[in-house]
Amino acid sequence: xxxxxxxxxxxxxxxxxxxxxxxxxxxxxxxxxxxxxxxxxxxxxxxxxxxxxxxxxxxxxxxxxxxxxxxxxxxxxxxxxxxxxxxxxxxxxxxxxxxxxxxxxxxxxxxxxxxxxxxxxxxxxxxxxxxxxxxxxxxxxxxxxxxxxxxxxxxxxxxxxxxxxxxxxxxxxxxxxxxxxxxxxxxxxxxxxxxxxxxxxxxxxxxxxxxxxxxxxxxxxxxxxxxxxxxxxxxxxxxxxxxxxxxxxxxxxxxxxxxxxxxxxxxxxxxxxxxxxxxxxxxxxxxxxxxxxxxxxxxxxxxxxxxxxxxxxxxxxxxxxxxxxxxxxxxxxxxxxxxxxxxxxxxxxxxxxxxxxxxxxxxxxxxxxxxxxxxxx
Amino acid sequence: xxxxxxxxxxxxxxxxxxxxxxxxxxxxxxxxxxxxxxxxxxxxxxxxxxxxxxxxxxxxxxxxxxxxxxxxxxxxxxxxxxxxxxxxxxxxxxxxxxxxxxxxxxxxxxxxxxxxxxxxxxxxxxxxxxxxxxxxxxxxxxxxxxxxxxxxxxxxxxxxxxxxxxxxxxxxxxxxxxxxxx
Amino acid sequence: xxxxxxxxxxxxxxxxxxxxxxxxxxxxxxxxxxxxxxxxxxxxxxxxxxxxxxxxxxxxxxxxxxxxxxxxxxxxxxxxxxxxxxxxxxxxxxxxxxxxxxxxxxxxxxxxxxxxxxxxxxxxxxxxxxxxxxxxxxxxxxxxxxxxxxxxxxxxxxxxxxxxxxxxxxxxxxxxxxxxxxxxxxxxxxxxxxxxxxxxxxxxxxxxxxxxxxxxxxxxxxxxxxxxxxxxxxxxxxxxxxxxxxxxxxxxxxxxxxxxxxxxxxxxxxxx
Numbered sequence: 001x002x003x004x005x006x007x008x009x010x011x012x013x014x015x016x017x018x019x020x021x022x023x024x025x026x027x028x029x030x031x032x033x034x035x036x037x038x039x040x041x042x043x044x045x046x047x048x049x050x051x052x053x054x055x056x057x058x059x060x061x062x063x064x065x066x067x068x069x070x071x072x073x074x075x076x077x078x079x080x081x082x083x084x085x086x087x088x089x090x091x092x093x094x095x096x097x098x099x100x101x102x103x104x105x106x107x108x109x110x111x112x113x114x115x116x117x118x119x120x121x122x123x124x125x126x127x128x129x130x131x132x133x134x135x136x137x138x139x140x141x142x143x144x145x146x147x148x149x150x151x152x153x154x155x156x157x158x159x160x161x162x163x164x165x166x167x168x169x170x171x172x173x174x175x176x177x178x179x180x181x182x183x184x185x186x187x188x189x190x191x192x193x194x195x196x197x198x199x200x201x202x203x204x205x206x207x208x209x210x211x212x213x214x215x216x217x218x219x220x221x222x223x224x225x226x227x228x229x230x231x232x233x234x235x236x237x238x239x240x241x242x243x244x245x246x247x248x249x250x251x252x253x254x255x256x257x258x259x260x261x262x263x264x265x266x267x268x269x270x271x272x273x274x275x276x277x278x279x280x281x282x283x284x285x286x287x288x289x290x291x292x293x294x295x296x297x298x299x300x301x302x303x304x305x306x307x308x309x310x311x312x313x314x315x316x317x318x319x320x321x322x323x324x325x326x327x328x329x330x331x332x333x334x335x336x337x338x339x340x341x342x343x344x345x346x347x348x349x350x351x352x353x354x355x356x357x358x359x360x361x362x363x364x365x366x367x368x369x370x371x372x373x374x375x376x377x
Numbered sequence: 378x379x380x381x382x383x384x385x386x387x388x389x390x391x392x393x394x395x396x397x398x399x400x401x402x403x404x405x406x407x408x409x410x411x412x413x414x415x416x417x418x419x420x421x422x423x424x425x426x427x428x429x430x431x432x433x434x435x436x437x438x439x440x441x442x443x444x445x446x447x448x449x450x451x452x453x454x455x456x457x458x459x460x461x462x463x464x465x466x467x468x469x470x471x472x473x474x475x476x477x478x479x480x481x482x483x484x485x486x487x488x489x490x491x492x493x494x495x496x497x498x499x500x501x502x503x504x505x506x507x508x509x510x511x512x513x514x515x516x517x518x519x520x521x522x523x524x525x526x527x528x529x530x531x532x533x534x535x536x537x538x539x540x541x542x543x544x545x546x547x548x549x550x551x552x553x554x555x556x557x558x559x
Numbered sequence: 560x561x562x563x564x565x566x567x568x569x570x571x572x573x574x575x576x577x578x579x580x581x582x583x584x585x586x587x588x589x590x591x592x593x594x595x596x597x598x599x600x601x602x603x604x605x606x607x608x609x610x611x612x613x614x615x616x617x618x619x620x621x622x623x624x625x626x627x628x629x630x631x632x633x634x635x636x637x638x639x640x641x642x643x644x645x646x647x648x649x650x651x652x653x654x655x656x657x658x659x660x661x662x663x664x665x666x667x668x669x670x671x672x673x674x675x676x677x678x679x680x681x682x683x684x685x686x687x688x689x690x691x692x693x694x695x696x697x698x699x700x701x702x703x704x705x706x707x708x709x710x711x712x713x714x715x716x717x718x719x720x721x722x723x724x725x726x727x728x729x730x731x732x733x734x735x736x737x738x739x740x741x742x743x744x745x746x747x748x749x750x751x752x753x754x755x756x757x758x759x760x761x762x763x764x765x766x767x768x769x770x771x772x773x774x775x776x777x778x779x780x781x782x783x784x785x786x787x788x789x790x791x792x793x794x795x796x797x798x799x800x801x802x803x804x805x806x807x808x809x810x811x812x813x814x815x816x817x818x819x820x821x822x823x824x825x826x827x828x829x830x831x
Contacts, residue, residue, distance in 0.1 A: 007403045007413070025642050046827035051641045051820060056667035060634035063627065063664075067607070067638025070625065071646070075638075093628050117419055177416040177442050178399055180406045220623040221643045223602050227569075227618055229626035238572070238618060284442060291440040366441050 015040035017152030027064035037078035062090035072219030092131030118361025119172035122335035136257035173284035275304025292369035316346035323347035388453030391424035393508030398430030408526035506546035513550025580774030582733025589739030630661025655693035669723035690764025727753035
């Protein structure tokens with residue numbers, strides 16, 4: 001049987017990806033340019049017995065999805081810039097309480113209200129440092145409608161596997177552009193479900209590390225009674241100020257992601273092997289970069305593309321390796337140097353890093369990247 | 378930037394230009410078996426303001442989703458024409474509404490004009506289908522998608538009750554453009 | 560036989576953090592008696608709170624307990640209830656948590672009329688942080704941030720809840736301990752969003768700044784200002800001056816949110 005094909009918008013594909021992953025609860029608040037995700041979920045979730053709720057604000061939406069997740073559901077919220085700022089309080093709560101949830105943040109200009117309808121890539125630092133305190137961060141940055149679908153499925157998998165919030169951050173161009181999508185059949189993409197406790201309720205502890213760094217999370221209403229708090233907690237979920245426990249728990253929360261970087265990180269290398277100039281890019285900007293790389297090759301410039309698919313964790317080790325044999329990096333991005341700074345931080349000065357930054361609501365044109373290649377080669 | 382055909386539908390918010398672009402891209406991608414990407418940029422206004430919808434069509438994969446050098450531009454308002462004609466390629470198609478765009482940009486373009494909105498209003502019967510009239514005209518002028526595919530794509534997007542209206546709008550736009558081209 | 564509170568208290572989690580003379584423990588005991596009287600199953604009961612002294616209550620209760628961020632109890636609880644409507648969801652918290660930082664979530668939970676019970680312990684102060692004035696601190700009162708007397712007018716929590724659409728609103732006091740469980744029982748049994756405001760006392764941060772020389776004085780004040788709604792019907796406006804009505808203040812039937820959403824699911828599936 002032929003696969004289902006559609007010409008679809010990125011945001012709609014993200015919603016479809018969530019449904020494919022088994023999402024059963026969405027809470028949100030209207031905000032440009034992510035609202036289409038909520039619109040699709042409001043129509044589709046009740047069809048599969050799921051729930052959609054439009055909350056009173058972004059804060060409430062993030063809180064509601066965590067509450068729903070604790071009853072065992074796979075949950076999603078979607079937002080953009082100012083909404084992401086508001087959600088940070090409860091994102092931190094989900095980090096410390098280790099509640100799986102997925103946040104789709106369609107990047108628009110900022111700070112503050114910024115440019116609501118203009119594209120941007122300036123929330124990637126907010127994905128890692130937005131909420132206070134030390135915490136794990138997983139952030140996926142897809143570049144096409146198809147990939148937005150698939151990475152949303154993977155976001156749910158990572159959230160469940162590591163009991164942590166996962167952010168999917170398409171820029172506005174990827175969120176709003178339409179292209180052909182081929183829907184995977186059920187079972188074609190891996191779908192990971194939440195690990196359930198194997199111990200009886202009276203022995204259950206929500207943070208019991210005898211089951212490893214990611215202990216099973218029981219569901220409220222399933223016969224397991226336990227306590228959840230945003231305070232630093234011990235294995236049984238109750239608050240503690242005991243120094244050794246607090247230190248160990250904080251470290252474990254971060255280690256869940258850091259020790260599994262290889263499993264989480266994803267990137268694509270295009271013509272990097274013999275490249276002298278490597279463009280490091282993500283989202284829609286990586287599409288401009290690929291275009292520029294192809295043009296450059298035609299003109300005899302040995303250019304390559306390193307396309308980030310996860311922004312966090314960041315593939316530092318691989319970039320360090322590549323840096324030993326290239327003449328220069330080019331980092332085009334729709335912000336004032338967020339990715340550029342991270343690249344500089346991991347390549348130990350092995351090669352110069354040339355940023356191309358735009359924050360004017362306009363995409364970075366392939367010609368801008370091509371000109372930079374000619375300049376630095 | 379070979380292998381790509383780039384179209385831009387521009388005008389004011391509320392004129393249905395995004396939908397016109399989507400239908401053009403669907404005709405190419407779903408019915409003609411080509412690759413297509415549609416994107417847009419718009420202001421805060423739901424109605425008014427300058428709005429554009431871009432479609433890139435290619436035989437192969439499309440990297441950069443936005444226009445680089447525009448092959449064909451539709452402008453339904455003077456503001457959109459002024460704002461979005463700067464990167465129309467030399468000899469490119471420029472379709473304008475003759476009532477609303479009185480000052481065509483200087484340059485060597487293949488300019489075609491007819492009263493698009495008025496055609497929808499007076500000859501088809503509803504101003505709301507001006508975008509489909511324009512789409513029919515763009516299909517005729519560019520030939521980048523087949524007429525049959527474009528028609529199918531239009532009909533797949535409109536509610537049952539408006540099939541005839543949209544068919545008529547598409548056909549009218551197609552014919553007027555063919556006539557105006559001569 | 561004495562009532563067995565231990566059945567609902569988590570082993571090893573007492574003593575609680577509340578100060579001697581604080582009314583929160585009285586409210587918790589009332590809540591426990593109410594849960595027992597209604598016959599709620601512990602496995603199927605979620606107790607959700609925000610931040611503050613009163614919000615520590617869930618930790619002591621042997622149920623599914625969720626101690627959330629400041630002011631957010633109603634939003635988290637809405638997620639729990641929507642996702643699993645068969646659960647009994649009870650919210651607890653203080654006046655600052657519920658009516659200041661959590662005010663928006665509070666009024667929208669009232670508006671939706673989602674079937675949850677919210678017990679708001681109003682001691683007129685932010686106790687945990689050391690006695691700053693809250694939206695429920697009386698005008699003129701002293702707090703650590705109103706050294707010259709409070710210039711702010713105070714909320715009437717019950718009126719706020721009624722105005723926002725809650726379908727059951729009651730008020731009791733920490734002094735009238737035996738009335739607390741009766742009000743909570745009725746609130747839990749009510750289908751819709753029910754609010755029970757309990758006028759409470761904070762001897763540590765409110766009483767000592769406002770000329771209450773003892774806990775007994777604070778309790779006596781609660782006794783004196785409280786007038787049951789029935790009794791108030793026979794009183795003149797002059798007699799009611801400075802009094803606070805207690806009992807069931809508001810009770811109406813309106814469509815409940817999760818039931819309404821079940822209809823949305825039916826409509827969506829019928830159209831599929």
